[in-house]
Amino acid sequence: GQNIDQPTEMTATEGAIVQINCTYQTSGFNGLFWYQQHAGEAPTFLSYNVLDGLEEKGRFSSFLSRSKGYSYLLLKELQMKDSASYLCAVKDSNYQLIWGAGTKLIIKP
């Protein structure tokens, strides 16, 4: 079966750095996505990795290792508005998106 694993919940402090990990086992690989979802709202796109390495976009960075089936999302200079769920999703060999259940990130002052 296909599977995406993420921690259920993480807590971090405003101004700090947090790393959210995602491991995947899928039938093939055609890219990995991170989406942010605030409570009661729709997911919004954060990042896309298809090659190994780090993609940086402002305060957010995403890393991919295809050989390890592993990605992380790094959030720097945390702000209260970053409190949200972060969803990892992988596009498999059929270009179907396999979603993780998301990591709920709680930011404390």
Next chain:
Amino acid sequence: DAMVIQNPRYQVTQFGKPVTLSCSQTLNHNVMYWYQQKSSQAPKLLFHYYDKDFNNEADTPDNFQSRRPNTSFCFLDIRSPGLGDAAMYLCATSISGTGANVLTFGAGSRLTVL
């Protein structure tokens, strides 16, 4: 601004009373999706359309139907909602192809079943 609009944002229905949720898009994307998402769970794909081609996920219950009368609009019909169908229903669009094909989501329709 180009966007994906879902109506209604909140829908309350009674057990067994049919419901229709709508989605419209101004992005001119050829692919449209309906997802069901329950609290703290991954979005679950119900259907998607590549242009007019309808694709039904194998485990989508028969109680759920969909229509796409044109490129811009898509509807989700729940014929006889049960308590287990209470969820957020998300419409999303993308362009097809082998690239990133990022999904753009609507704000969602939250369904409550009494």
